[in-house]
Amino acid sequence: MIISVMSKDRPGIIADVTGAIFELEGDLADLNQSVLCGYLTMILIATFNSSITPEDVIAKLSHTTSEEKFDVLVKKVDTPIEILKARMPEKTYILTAQGKNKSGLVHGISSFCYERGINILDLATTLADDQYTMILQLDLSHIAAIKDVRDDLAGYADKTGLRIVLQHNDIFRVTHEISMK
Amino acid sequence: MLRSDQILATVEMIQKENLDVRTVTMGINLLDCRGGNIKETCARIEKKITHLAGEFVPTCDLVSRRLGIPIVNKRISITPIAFVGAGFERGDFVELAKALDRAAGLVGVDILGGFSAQVEKGMTTTDREYIASIPEALAVTSKVCASINIGSSQKGINMDALDMVGRTVKELAERTKAQNGFGAAKFVVFCNQPGDNPFMAGAIHGLEEADAVLNVGVSGPGVIARALERLISTNGAENLRLDDLAEEIKQTTFRVTRCGELVGRQVSKALGIEFGVVDLSLAPTPTVGDSVGEILHILGVDAIGAPGSTAILAMLNDAVKKGGLFASKTVGGLSGAFIPVMEDALLAEAVGRGELCLEKLEAMTCVCSVGLDMVAIPGSVDAETISAIIADEMAIGMINNKTTAARLIPVPGKEAGDIVSFGGLFGASPIMPIRNVGKSSRFIAWGGRMPAPIHSFKN
Numbered sequence: 001m002i003i004s005v006m007s008k009d010r011p012g013i014i015a016d017v018t019g020a021i022f023e024l025e026g027d028l029a030d031l032n033q034s035v036l037c038g039y040l041t042m043i044l045i046a047t048f049n050s051s052i053t054p055e056d057v058i059a060k061l062s063h064t065t066s067e068e069k070f071d072v073l074v075k076k077v078d079t080p081i082e083i084l085k086a087r088m089p090e091k092t093y094i095l096t097a098q099g100k101n102k103s104g105l106v107h108g109i110s111s112f113c114y115e116r117g118i119n120i121l122d123l124a125t126t127l128a129d130d131q132y133t134m135i136l137q138l139d140l141s142h143i144a145a146i147k148d149v150r151d152d153l154a155g156y157a158d159k160t161g162l163r164i165v166l167q168h169n170d171i172f173r174v175t176h177e178i179s180m181k
Numbered sequence: 182m183l184r185s186d187q188i189l190a191t192v193e194m195i196q197k198e199n200l201d202v203r204t205v206t207m208g209i210n211l212l213d214c215r216g217g218n219i220k221e222t223c224a225r226i227e228k229k230i231t232h233l234a235g236e237f238v239p240t241c242d243l244v245s246r247r248l249g250i251p252i253v254n255k256r257i258s259i260t261p262i263a264f265v266g267a268g269f270e271r272g273d274f275v276e277l278a279k280a281l282d283r284a285a286g287l288v289g290v291d292i293l294g295g296f297s298a299q300v301e302k303g304m305t306t307t308d309r310e311y312i313a314s315i316p317e318a319l320a321v322t323s324k325v326c327a328s329i330n331i332g333s334s335q336k337g338i339n340m341d342a343l344d345m346v347g348r349t350v351k352e353l354a355e356r357t358k359a360q361n362g363f364g365a366a367k368f369v370v371f372c373n374q375p376g377d378n379p380f381m382a383g384a385i386h387g388l389e390e391a392d393a394v395l396n397v398g399v400s401g402p403g404v405i406a407r408a409l410e411r412l413i414s415t416n417g418a419e420n421l422r423l424d425d426l427a428e429e430i431k432q433t434t435f436r437v438t439r440c441g442e443l444v445g446r447q448v449s450k451a452l453g454i455e456f457g458v459v460d461l462s463l464a465p466t467p468t469v470g471d472s473v474g475e476i477l478h479i480l481g482v483d484a485i486g487a488p489g490s491t492a493i494l495a496m497l498n499d500a501v502k503k504g505g506l507f508a509s510k511t512v513g514g515l516s517g518a519f520i521p522v523m524e525d526a527l528l529a530e531a532v533g534r535g536e537l538c539l540e541k542l543e544a545m546t547c548v549c550s551v552g553l554d555m556v557a558i559p560g561s562v563d564a565e566t567i568s569a570i571i572a573d574e575m576a577i578g579m580i581n582n583k584t585t586a587a588r589l590i591p592v593p594g595k596e597a598g599d600i601v602s603f604g605g606l607f608g609a610s611p612i613m614p615i616r617n618v619g620k621s622s623r624f625i626a627w628g629g630r631m632p633a634p635i636h637s638f639k640n
Contacts, residue, residue, distance in 0.1 A: 096192050124185045135185050146247065165192050167249035174443045175194075175436040176187050180510075 001026075001046055001054060005061070006071040009040040017070070020060040021046050091140040092121065092169035095153075099162035101132040109134055112156055116149065117142045137169065191436065195250060198407040200437060202444045203400035203464050204254040205241050206294075206379035207234055208386030208457065209393050211260045219273040222266070223280035230257065230284035233393050236452060238289040244447045250440055253400070253606075257285060258384035259295035263311040274314035275321065282322035294384035296327040299374070302336040302630070312345050319364045320356040326382035332372035332575040334582045338631035343575070346370050347568025347625065351591055354560065358593040361601045365590040366523075366555065370571050372578030372585045377458050378514040383551070383586055394457040395449045396514060399441035399505075401434070402463045403471040405497075408433040409479045426480060427500045434461065434504030442509045460514030461505035462550060463497070465525040467608035473497075473518050474527025485528055486537035494518060495548035515584055517550030522610050523590075523603065524555050529610030533598075539570070539613055547577050552586040557601045557612045560593040567591060569621030572631075580634055 005017055014033070021028055026046040033042035048057070054074035061072045097109055106125060113120055113136070122137040143149055150166060157164040174180055194200045214225035238255045245252045259265075259281070266277055278296055285293040296318060298308050315327050329346060332338035350370075354362030369383045376387015379396040386394070412429045413421060441459050449456035465473045474485045480493045498517045506512050520542065522528045531537035539556070546552045552574050558567075571587040578585030592601045595612050602609030 094188060094192075096188060126185055133185065133189065135188050165196055165249075167192065167195065168247060170443055171195070171248055171250065171440060172188055172191055174439040175191050176184070180439070180442065 001048060001057065002075045002077060003044045003046060003057060003061075004073040005040075005042045005044070007040055008068050009035050009038050010068075013040055013042070013070075016064045017042065017044070017061065020057070020064070024048060024052055024056060024060055026052070026057075088121075088169065089139045089141045091143065091146075093138045093140050093146075093166055094169055094172055095134075095136045095138055095164065095166045097134045097136075097157075097162045097164045098131060099160065101127055101130050105132055105160075105162070106134060108160060109136065109156075109162075112152075113138060116152070118149075193407070194404050194433075194436065195440075198404040198470075200404045200440060201251040201253050201400055202245075202397060202441050204256050204379050204381075204398040205252055205445060205448055206256040206258050206384055206396045206398065207237050207393065207454065208258045208377070208384075208390055208396060209233055209260075210386055210390065211262075211265045212388075215265060215267070219269060219276050222269075223276055226265070226277070226280050227284045227287070230259075230281075231287050233454075234288040234290065240451045241448055244444055244451065248444060248447070250444055252444060254291045254381075255289070256379065256381060256384060257288070257290050257293045257295075258379070258386045258396075259293065260386050260388065261295055261297035261299055263298035263305075263308050264388065266311070267305075267307050269307065269310065271310045271314045274311050275318045278314070278318035278322045278325050281325050285324040290324070292324050292326055292381050294326040294328065294381050295386055296325050297329060297385050299330045300339050300342045301330050301333040301372075302339060304339065304342055308342075309345075312342070312349060315349050315368060316352040316356045316364065319353055319367050325367070326384070327368045328371055328374065328383040328385060328586075329368075330371045330374035332579050332631075333633075334373060334579050335633060335637045337633040338372070338572065338575050338579060340572075340625070340631055341628045343568050343572055344565075344625050344628060346571060347564040347566075350567050350589060351564045354591045354593055361595070361603065362560065362590050362592045363603050363607075366588065366603060366607055369554075369586050369588040370575070372575040373583060374586075375514055375584055377460075379458075379460050380462060380464060380515060380519075382588065390457070391455055393454050395445060395452070395454050396457040396460060397441045397445035398460045398462060398464065398514065399437050400464050400466075400471075401437040402465045402473045402476060402518075403468075404437055405430055405433050405463065405501075406470065406472070406475045406479055409476065413479070423480075423496070427496055430497060430500035431504035434501045435508045438505040438508035456511070458511045458513030459505070459509040461501055461509075461512055461516040462514065463501055463518040465519060465521065465528075466606055467524055467526050467529075469526060472525045472527040473520055474525050474531065478527065484534070484536035485531040486541045490541065491545050491548055494520070494545050498549040515550040519551060519554060520545055520549060521554035521588075521608075522556050522613065523601075523608040524606060526608070529608065532613050533600075533611040537613075539615060542613075543573060543577070546574065546585060547581065551584055552578070552588075554586065554588050555590070555608070555610075556588070557590045557592050557595075557610055558615050559596045559612055560591050561596065562591050562615050562618050563622070565622035565625040566615065566618050566620075568625045570615075572625070576631070579631075582636075
């Protein structure tokens with residue numbers, strides 16, 4: 001099952017959520033969580049006995065004793081879930097785009113990617129001093145010539161006033177990690 | 182997980198701070214190219230170079246585009262030509278230089294090094310013919326660079342060769358008078374010359390090397406200068422001490438070196454040619470913001486050449502090595518900060534203002550690589566004085582077990598304070614005044630050898 005939990009951040013959320021899964025004799029396979037401006041969201045993959053339904057999981061999670069209830073979504077997946085993390089595609093690139101904050105920036109750049117069949121693997125954005133920064137990790141496996149994307153991006157940068165840079169993920173890997181493997 | 186602060190730091194490093202891979206240099210062994218006569222030898226050399234390096238430049242361009250890191254120069258280094266051309270005469274060596282120039286042109290590299298000889302102990306007849314060919318060979322070719330090793334910590338200094346190279350430098354400058362003596366910028370004299378240095382004009386493919394190998398020279402004075410400025414503006418100068426600055430240089434060098442290593446390994450893999458070394462040298466360019474001199478300014482001297490300059494350079498050089506050594510599997514070449522006067526806008530300015538003199542520059546070369554590099558001197562300085570300046574630089578290398586080199590350009594018809602410009606990466610500078618000209622000829626006239634220093638006797 002895929003379980004998604006959203007809550008105001010406080011100590012003990014992970015303990016509560018995983019405790020509920022444990023009590024239902026579930027096996028936690030993978031978990032990813034993120035905190036933004038005091039709110040936590042978490043996505044978990046867990047397997048349960050066939051007798052356990054998504055409603056059971058929601059009910060269990062609703063019985064936590066905190067003052068604020070969790071917002072929970074549970075989805076049952078019939079096909080086996082591939083838990084092993086796939087290798088990063090060879091053509092993984094990092095796109096950084098910076099510019100004056102205004103509405104529609106993320107929508108614009110994500111639409112740019114969508115129109116070209118580019119999948120966004122990860123995205124982080126920050127706002128500082130009215131400057132909005134978007135960092136996207138992209139899979140360019142379906143792109144025949146990176147140069148075409150660069151040319152299109154240059155045009156997009158001119159149109160929007162964003163400063164856009166596209167560089168291979170390997171550069172960031174080797175400059176930020178000890179291992180070169 | 183994406184760490185935006187780290188990613189932005191790396192993006193800044195590449196986009197705004199002049200991070201590039203200064204050179205990818207393919208070393209090629211030419212010993213098997215010796216034919217029965219000069220024509221056959223030239224043909225074999227051209228064939229071998231075009232065969233091995235045919236795809237070199239396009240492959241570098243491809244990797245550069247894929248990674249988004251510029252590779253500024255694609256170069257070739259070869260087995261020192263005096264070994265390849267054993268038994269040939271002066272005119273033959275000029276033909277060899279032309280063949281190398283043609284081959285370099287065909288494969289599209291920027292420059293080719295290794296028109297060289299190693300004569301630190303003695304000279305063969307071939308070596309003498311080779312030295313005699315240098316002025317013409319470099320004047321009639323455009324991409325060929327020459328170097329000669331005339332000293333080592335093991336063998337001492339060959340003073341006969343020293344006398345010849347002083348005259349060679351003069352003649353080279355005279356022959357290329359129309360370009361302000363530019364020929365002399367393509368000739369460098371070494372003590373303890375490494376066989377895997379990717380930087381010009383002194384790159385050779387040493388006899389100890391495999392058939393073909395790729396060496397990478399990283400760059401990055403601009404990156405280090407900006408990193409230091411950022412650190413100082415974030416923390417405030419009053420809250421930082423010198424060791425904090427050294428640590429910042431170290432960490433920045435790590436990242437710079439990693440980029441070089443990545444590029445080198447990808448080019449090497451694509452070409453199926455063994456990866457050699459990363460040379461960690463900080464190599465400035467005349468571009469504003471890509472200067473070693475600027476780092477000295479940031480680290481606290483208001484004039485380059487002021488007391489403290491040597492100490493700062495020592496710390497910089499050491500921090501660069503410490504950061505780079507951990508970043509790369511194999512480090513070699515020269516690996517230190519370069520202070521080529523004409524190629525570093527701030528050093529050139531310091532010469533113009535009279536803040537940096539030859540004697541201080543010489544002192545600074547004791548603690549960094551590589552030596553008196555790209556120093557324009559008055560055309561009137563005599564050959565013996567030039568030999569003697571080189572002798573001092575060679576002695577520093579010999580006694581300190583380090584590589585030192587001299588690349589002096591006696592600019593014909595110009596005097597101290599006049600400006601000379603070669604354009605591009607070779608840069609421009611005012612001519613540096615030379616004191617005590619003409620007072621060393623009795624020393625140079627001795628000839629013979631300066632014996633190997635005592636610490637070479639370790640067996």
